[in-house]
Amino acid sequence: MEWVKLCVDKGNLSWGLMRYEIDEQFYIDQLNNRIETEVLSRKNKKSRIESLAARFALKNLLQELQLGYEGIVKDENQKPFLKNIEGQIAISHTSKYVAVAFHQTDSIGIDIEKWSERLLRVVPRIMSNEEQKSLSITNDNALKLWCAKEALYKLNGKKNIDFTNEIKILETHESSWTAQIPQSSDKIPVEFELIHDICLAKATV
Numbered sequence: 001m002e003w004v005k006l007c008v009d010k011g012n013l014s015w016g017l018m019r020y021e022i023d024e025q026f027y028i029d030q031l032n033n034r035i036e037t038e039v040l041s042r043k044n045k046k047s048r049i050e051s052l053a054a055r056f057a058l059k060n061l062l063q064e065l066q067l068g069y070e071g072i073v074k075d076e077n078q079k080p081f082l083k084n085i086e087g088q089i090a091i092s093h094t095s096k097y098v099a100v101a102f103h104q105t106d107s108i109g110i111d112i113e114k115w116s117e118r119l120l121r122v123v124p125r126i127m128s129n130e131e132q133k134s135l136s137i138t139n140d141n142a143l144k145l146w147c148a149k150e151a152l153y154k155l156n157g158k159k160n161i162d163f164t165n166e167i168k169i170l171e172t173h174e175s176s177w178t179a180q181i182p183q184s185s186d187k188i189p190v191e192f193e194l195i196h197d198i199c200l201a202k203a204t205v
Contacts, residue, residue, distance in 0.1 A: 005195050008064045013204055015101035016061050017195055020053035027052035034071040054091045058100045079157035090154050097198055109155030109203040111147045115139060119146055126163040135172060147201035148177055148190045155203045156181045
């Protein structure tokens with residue numbers, strides 16, 4: 001397995017996109033038993049492999065930063081954190097790709113998605129009245145809006161958030177948008193990258 005794209009910045013956001021195709025046992029061996037029982041006990045093999053691939057990618061990203069991977073723990077909202085390492089992480093996967101990110105201090109969110117006609121049906125349901133007035137629903141905008149709101153949801157790290165009215169897109173530009181999440185007055189930058197046929201959104205605050 002190799003990185004499709006890797007960006008390492010020890011003082012800021014480090015992230016990578018990896019394609020996975022290898023057998024489940026490969027990840028189990030590579031992770032040296034640093035896997036939560038909850039992951040290994042899942043009945044859905046696809047879900048197990050996605051989670052194992054994400055942990056393998058995260059381990060490799062941390063190695064680039066000269067950090068050791070000791071596993072993941074989750075809080076009451078199921079937001080993931082690293083065992084015994086200060087910092088924030090984010091994970092996303094879609095269609096045999098996994099994206100991982102790490103920041104020493106800032107909260108982060110990341111999301112990846114492939115284009116699908118389904119987005120044209122789903123995205124209008126998560127757009128506020130203001131967003132519908134300011135943003136036309138093109139294929140590109142639908143893909144970006146879905147990725148942006150998912151990345152912001154992960155950054156916020158809380159359950160039961162109203163995607164439509166609580167995660168707000170404020171400004172849109174070609175490769176970056178600004179947004180707002182609940183209980184914050186900050187304008188949060190959301191940056192996009194198109195890598196092959198994958199849209200990747202990153203948000204930090």
